[in-house]
Every structure is written in C-alpha cells, then in structure tokens.
Amino acid sequence: MPYKDLREFLSRLEDQGELLIVKSEVNWDLEIGAILRRATDLGEDWPAVQFDQIKDYGEGHSLVANTLSNFRRYALALDLPKDTPPLEMVHEYKERLRYPISPRLVNEGPCQENIITGEQVDLYKFPTPKWNIRDGGKYFGTSCCAITKDPETGWTNVAVYRNIIHDKQHLGIFIGKTKHAMVMSQKHKQQNKPMPIAITVGQDPINLIAGYHNAEAEESEWEIAGGLRKAPVELVKCETIDLEVPATAEIVIEGEWLLNELREEGPYGEYSGYYGGERAARPVIRVKAITHRNNAIHTGSILGKPITETHVMSAIGHSAKLEQVLKDQLKLEIKSVYSHPWTIGHAVFVSARRDILGLGKRIAHAVWGSRIGYRKDYVIIVGEDIDVTNLGEVFWAITSRCKPDRDIVISPNEPASHLLTSLTPEDRRLGKGAHVVMEATFPADWPTEWVPKVCDWGHIPDEIKTLVKQRWREYGFREPPPSQSN
Numbered sequence: 001m002p003y004k005d006l007r008e009f010l011s012r013l014e015d016q017g018e019l020l021i022v023k024s025e026v027n028w029d030l031e032i033g034a035i036l037r038r039a040t041d042l043g044e045d046w047p048a049v050q051f052d053q054i055k056d057y058g059e060g061h062s063l064v065a066n067t068l069s070n071f072r073r074y075a076l077a078l079d080l081p082k083d084t085p086p087l088e089m090v091h092e093y094k095e096r097l098r099y100p101i102s103p104r105l106v107n108e109g110p111c112q113e114n115i116i117t118g119e120q121v122d123l124y125k126f127p128t129p130k131w132n133i134r135d136g137g138k139y140f141g142t143s144c145c146a147i148t149k150d151p152e153t154g155w156t157n158v159a160v161y162r163n164i165i166h167d168k169q170h171l172g173i174f175i176g177k178t179k180h181a182m183v184m185s186q187k188h189k190q191q192n193k194p195m196p197i198a199i200t201v202g203q204d205p206i207n208l209i210a211g212y213h214n215a216e217a218e219e220s221e222w223e224i225a226g227g228l229r230k231a232p233v234e235l236v237k238c239e240t241i242d243l244e245v246p247a248t249a250e251i252v253i254e255g256e257w258l259l260n261e262l263r264e265e266g267p268y269g270e271y272s273g274y275y276g277g278e279r280a281a282r283p284v285i286r287v288k289a290i291t292h293r294n295n296a297i298h299t300g301s302i303l304g305k306p307i308t309e310t311h312v313m314s315a316i317g318h319s320a321k322l323e324q325v326l327k328d329q330l331k332l333e334i335k336s337v338y339s340h341p342w343t344i345g346h347a348v349f350v351s352a353r354r355d356i357l358g359l360g361k362r363i364a365h366a367v368w369g370s371r372i373g374y375r376k377d378y379v380i381i382v383g384e385d386i387d388v389t390n391l392g393e394v395f396w397a398i399t400s401r402c403k404p405d406r407d408i409v410i411s412p413n414e415p416a417s418h419l420l421t422s423l424t425p426e427d428r429r430l431g432k433g434a435h436v437v438m439e440a441t442f443p444a445d446w447p448t449e450w451v452p453k454v455c456d457w458g459h460i461p462d463e464i465k466t467l468v469k470q471r472w473r474e475y476g477f478r479e480p481p482p483s484q485s486n
Ligand SMILES: Cc1cc2nc3c(=O)[nH]c(=O)nc-3n(C[C@H](O)[C@H](O)[C@H](O)COP(=O)(O)O)c2cc1C
Pocket: 142, 143, 157, 158, 159, 160, 161, 162, 163, 174, 175, 176, 178, 179, 180, 181, 211, 212, 213, 214, 215, 301, 309, 310, 313
C-alpha cells in the first residue's frame, strides 16, 4: 500500500485533487454538516473536506469527512487507479477476501502519543459537530471502529456503530440486535462483567472498510483488513483495557459498556436518507481513557440521502461479499452482482443466464439465506446483457421483461432492519418486513423464437459497425471516451 495511515492517505487524496482543506473558521454547530451536505447533494465530483479551523477549538484540531464518498476515493483507498469501474473494484475486493492476513502486535504506536485518564477525560475537547438539525446530540463516533472481544472464544470484532456524547465521560452506542458487539455484550452480561470496548476515530480507510464488512461470526475484521491492504494491521495494547487498537489511529477511546445503564439516544441523519433510530434508551459506554496522536485528526461520516460514504461502501463491499457467496461458494451461474448506491444497501441486482429454469429463485433464496443478504429486501434478476451498475438499464429490463403477476414473488414476514422507513414503527421495533424477488428476464421456458430481439448498437453487423466507426470523425463527431467506444 502506498499509504500507511490516515495522514498519508489524505496526502494522496490531496495530490489527486480529491481533498479540499478549508482554512477559514467554520462552526461545529450545523455549519460543517451543511457544507458536507451541499457537497454531497451536488454530486460525486466534490472532494473530501478537511476543516483546520473549527470554532471554539483553535489550532491543532482538524476534522475530515467524506473521505470515501465517491468511487474515485474508494479506488484510491484500495490502491487501484482512481477511474477503476465499480464492478472491477467488486472483483478485486472479492479476490482479496480470499487471502486474509492476521494483525501484528507492535510495542508502541503514535495513537498513544498522548494519554488522558480518569478525571482528565473530556470528550468535549475534540471537535465534534452537531451534524444535522434534528440529530439528538453531538455524534462523536460516525466514522469510527468499535473493537470488542468475545468473552468465551477470544474472537475480536471490529465494526462501525454510531456514538453520541452523553457527557464528558460517557458515550451512547446505537447498535442492531444481530450485530456482533451486541451479541458479545449479552455474553458479558451473563457473566456479570462490563464489556471492554475501544473506539478508534481517524484511521486508515481500509480499517473503516473492514469495520463495515459483514464478516461472519468468529471471523475477525482485522484479518479482512489485512487482506484488503495486503499487509498486516499493526495493533498496540490499550492502556486501561485488555484490547488492541491500530497503532496509527488518531484518537482511541478506551471504555466499558455498562451492564445496567441505558440513556436516551437518537435520532440521527441515517444512511436510509431519513432521520433514523428515534430517541430511545440505549447502551452506555463509560470512558476510562482517551489516547491520541499529536494534532489528532477527527474523522466523521455524513450520512443521509444518497450518495454518501456508506452507499459507496455498500456498493463495493456488499456486492463483493454477495458475489463470493453466490458464485464462489454456491457456484450459481451468475455474471455480476451489484448493490447500487441508490438502493441504500437494501437491494441487489444480479445478472444471470435467462435459460436455466428456477435460477432466479435460487439466487434470491441464497441471498436471503446469507448474513450479508438477509436484509437485501429487493432481489432483482436481470439478463447477462444488462449492466447492473446502470439503474436505467435495470429499470428497462424490469419494464420490458418482468410481468408482475408471473415474475414478482413477495415473501411476507421476513427479517427487516430497524431503520427501514417503509415499515410502521411497530414493525420496525419487531424487525418484521417483507422480501421481493423480481425476475426481469424473459422466462427460461420460452422458446428462442418468442424472445424479442434487442434493437441496439450490439445487433448491427460487424462490417457496418467498422465502417461507421472508421468514418465517425469524417461525419463530424468527436471520438467517444475509450470506455464507451465498443
Ligand atoms: C458510517 C457508518 C455508520 C454506521 N452506523 C451504524 C450504527 O450506528 N449502528 C449499527 O448497528 N450499524 C452501523 N453501521 C453498519 C455496521 O458497521 C455494519 O453493519 C457492520 O458490518 C457491523 O459489523 P458486525 O457484523 O461485526 O456487527 C454503520 C456503518 C457505517 C459505514
């Protein structure tokens, strides 16, 4: 990897014109959030942003956001050329999943250049924005990794769960029932022991990608991070708890997840594009120590309406994991898998052969049977000729090949995310939703003569294609970019 930590990655972004450093003073109270929202809504051409002067904080307190919110920056994080098309990134990610690398324990790291313990701990010393107007408070952890250990097996989990600041020494945590740290916390509770938890803020982007990865139980995301960066993640031991954290993290919270305390948390502008996780009593972390690098860089992730960082991350990471399940593990005859960023990680488009009876349903059941796929509420099957990264082509396939009463099957009472906004509040609480499979391919049992012929550039005879391409400039057109000149 050409970068070893967040700082080197930021230099790389700057060299590539993918980072804007704002030197003017900005207000943590809604202004930073609004700047990032505008840059997000204006489209993918906008850079990641580093704020160096934040009101009430002064020198030496920077905050960076939107580092992975477009495909170019995601490609740079994977050390690929920045114009790598999404499906190539999916394949590369899936390939790297085959070679996990264990983390390496080192004696010291810059994340412990400063150590604050006991009464000195004050979460408000770090520039945490109030991101959105309806947020239930200041969210310290948005682009963060929570590290926990299973008390029975010693398995280490790494995942991104949001953290609100309750007071100087307490954070709240918002976490789904099936998430690994939640399962581990219940085991700690049974043993009547508060759960040690470390939260790192400001890290190598690969660690964030790995924290977002839907690893299986007993599988450590550190090994996946090692595979993705093709080198081990270097970890150091925490000062006050029995956990290890990345040596180059900017800020590390060392704490314990309390057994018998809940505090009101939420809502927050969520990845669904709406405020989500309405105010309710949720688990609390008591902060025992904060360690940080000199001039620590705080990172944040603005979510909300697509396309934000999580949508880019789900488009590549979820698609890679699903492709691994469908193609490599189950050997289903599929071409491509894509969870388009505008589907907020709740749909998957799969292109596959049309003529294998029952293949579409098998794909859907396989998706729903997997950990990564059980909340892919919409499985849409298209033919091999459809580009699954192109929403227009997918909708063309649906409207031209899918007969609703024949090709759409709805499965009620399926597990659903508690953030799914199409559900009633009661069903959200229960996690009760529905799934649908839409087969947007002409039926497998149709004889070939029934299958309509597509009328596009592809059906033009080769000699006429060659003639037209040769004379293209003579007609007065300019050459199309290489990616479109088939
Ligand atoms: C920026 C960002 C914020 C996230 N916030 C939360 C959250 O607050 N709660 C949650 O349960 N999952 C959240 N997630 C999703 C989890 O990180 C993801 O599902 C992860 O795979 C869970 O890991 P686990 O399987 O080890 O539990 C977030 C992801 C990202 C990228």
